[in-house]
Amino acid sequence: MDNNRVVIVGAGPSGLVAGCELMRLGVPVRVLDTAGGPASGSRAIILWPPTLEVFAELGVLAEAEKLGVRPRALAYHMGNGRLLRLPLDSRNAPLLLSQQETGRLLDDALARLNGRVEYSVRVTDVRAGSESVALDVTGPAGQDTIEAEWLIGADGVGSTVRQRLGIEFPGDLVPATFVLAEGPLSGDFSRDEVHYFLGSKGVMLLAPLPGGMVRMSAPIKPDMTLDADAVQRLMDERGPGGLRFASLSTLGTFTSQERIAATMRQGRVFLVGDAAHVHSVVGGQGLNLGLQDGRNLAWKLAGVIQGRFAPAVLDSYSPERRAAAEQVVRATGRMARQAVAGPVASRVRDTAWALMRVTGVLDRVYTPMLAGWRTRYPDVLFGAPDQPGSGQNGRGKAARGRPRPGTRAAGSLTAGPAEAMSLLRLLTSGSDAGLERAAQSLAEQFANALTHERSTSRQSGFVLLRPDGFVAASGSRASELAGLGARLAGLAAARPTGTPPGASHPAAMTLREE
DSSP states (O other): OEEEEEEEEOOSHHHHHHHHHHHHTTOOEEEEOSSSSOOOSOOOOEEOHHHHHHHHHTTOHHHHHHHSBOOSEEEEEOTTSOEEEEEOOTTTOOEEOOHHHHHHHHHHHHHHTTOOEEOSOEEEEEEEOSSOEEEEEEETTEEEEEEEEEEEEOOOTTOHHHHHTTOOOOEEEOSOEEEEEEEEEESSSOTTEEEEEEETTEEEEEEEOGGGEEEEEEEEOTTOOOSHHHHHHHHHHHSSSOOEESOOSEEEEEOOEEEEOSOSEETTEEEOGGGTEEOOOTTSOHHHHHHHHHHHHHHHHHHHHTTSBOGGGGGGHHHHHHHHHHHHHHHHHHHHHHHTOOHHHHHHHHHHHHHHHHHTHIIIIIHHHHHTTTOOOOSOSSOOTTSTTSSBOTTSOBOTTSOOTTSBBTTOOOOOOTTGGGSEEEEEESSOHHHHHHHHHHHHHTTTTEEEEEOSOOSOEEEEEOTTSBEEEEESSHHHHHHHHHHHHHHBOOOOTTSOOOOEEEOOOOOOBO
């Protein structure tokens, strides 16, 4: 029986990101997968910008960009004949890349971090205790029991880890069947845009893929006979006309579900990816949601294992990621229902979208929501909004000009060594000497968990940033910072006696709320 620090069950992208992030932060992991080798096929293809931040951290972004396609716009061809084009700037543009390539890049990153995937290992039982977790497995060497301090279940929608722990997975099937076809497509259409055709005879997606390939997807009747001729009829009925696949490399159907695990943490076990949540594929959010699970969990778990943070910091994982999953399920469910709407509802949709385009709502809200920048966490890490020192007023809103806890802060992430990226970052600004002294005192007291930096903002105040780019706390007064220190004492380990105090570092950045 081996004893391991962290075992990850499942070597899909979510499990690989969790493993890579932990290894990057100096925590050894063991990754198990029931398959005989890496998965193949394009499957999930959209990588939104927050996910690309993870790729940058792991050193695979440059290669991913060489292999993928960057669309310059989302083109919505409405049923009334109008075209709504949403430009995608560098902050909001996704990268289109097959999941097979995504998995390969992450597998290579894991190998560079001296990790590897153990394939053909099937978990048959999970027994979680107060001090460790035991897994019964069957592999090439026969039956064995693996013991780990912590377990991450990344084993998909049918998760053995989740089922063996008795965690409920409530929800329903999405009442729609979709066709998915891929191949080289001839005809006149913009090949640097993702197209949504929302006509009266049904909707259809066309998305460019690397190598000159194109993906077509559309809701169909469940009993529809599917072949190349059927795909062509769908494109003729729902598309602009004149489009034809020269051949099909992929042809199939799929359905989806809307489910969220009752909890994403049970003791020493965590769920990430499809083991924790599934939803409609519309909007391409699923893979990205799972990768952000790993990013959220890794800095907290590494901090606990390495003594920077108290175990209580792990209590925030499930409520935060559940909130993110609920937001995605609501948004994708709404988009899916619009995609299969009848004629009357379609006309209402077209009118509403035209209004949102004119008023700028699509650019200000819809596109950043798709991109992943509008995810909101509940303020569970450092306390409720009405607690002293939370950096918020009684209505739960941040002080003017300060980002709210649980939101992302633009410009908050910079490349750096793994050690620096595992710490909380306290940014102060303005000319308040008392605020600066309080910040420096906190940096000295919690030197192994916190760094202090100066922001370029002229407004007096502070923002506490997490390693995953979210705001942990914000405020404008030294008294608020003192209150934050009281709560840091419950989550962050103090500087050991005899170690040098932490130093302040300059930071050329200005924070704003997304």
